[in-house]
Amino acid sequence: MKRLIFALLLLLFSIPACLAVDTPDEMLPDPALEQKAQQIGQQLRCLVCQNESIEESSAPLAKDLRHIVRLQLQQGRSPKDIEAWMVQRYGEFIRLRPSFSAVTALLWLMPILSLMVALLLVRRLWHRSASAPAPLTPEEHRILDSLLKKD
């Protein structure tokens, strides 16, 4: 059992390594810059296998794009510049985290909106249960009395 847990733990810790590039020679010699490259790459969609980032994908195009990210970082370009370069060629779709715009506003604000709706509903339910029921009308009193007298 202990051995199994250990193996599972090892597996858990090996996952981040799988996210890295295909071969070590793709990586930059400077570890800080390489980490920056991976952070950028994880935000860029691989356009061949569309639910993976270019850091995770082993498609040739993802490899080329990884190479471009690293090349441009070495040239001293900022992550923002590199993302803009990618968007110019492949459109907003390449961003795994869409930028905030008129089109994506609903998407980004949805958590806040749904929380507000939920709070409103909770408030309404709360008030309904708290308020006392309306008092009986004279007619209802009469019916109640007659029912009680039956017994």
Place this chain on the structure above:
Amino acid sequence: MTLTRRHLLAALPALGAAGLGVGFVRMLHGLNQGHFDPRAINTPLTGRPVPDFPALPPLSDTPSSPPGLTRGDFQNIKQPILLFIWASWCLPCVEEIPFIRHLATSLAIPQSSHTAPLALWGLCYKDHPTQAAHWLEQAGHPFTRLGMDREGQAAIDWGVTGVPETFLIMPDPQTGGRIVWHGTGSLTDTLYQAHIHPQLETVP
């Protein structure tokens, strides 16, 4: 029976489902007609000038081989250009051969006066010259210009995500060529009639 709030609330999901149904039917119809492709990637280059890309060498230095491809070649074009991005190793590109062959031969005979003469250019993506030459042989040497993109860097500048892809470029003296249509996947006669042919008729 009177219409109560409860009835209206019950109708809401039904109306929603009906709306979705109509949407799905329209999507399926578009899929059949070639207007809608769920796998098509947003093509930001459509409507924009031809991008800058590194100059691409020809297939070989022999005089029979068509010249290579550079950004400058688009600067002074007088006719619409259909640019094919292809590779001999890609199966859809092999499937595309009969159509390209047919298109090249039909363009060689004089066109009716109201459509602009179309030129076919090629960009060969990450391919070996010998295999590319074999593909060209089978397609009947359709291209008047052909650039060899060995490293695939020029294709990235064009926003290419996979071969085959096709661009329709219109002459535009101000910007030096404007992209009016970008298709992903094999070009078929259906797609050609739906997207490319109408564009050619608008050219004076």
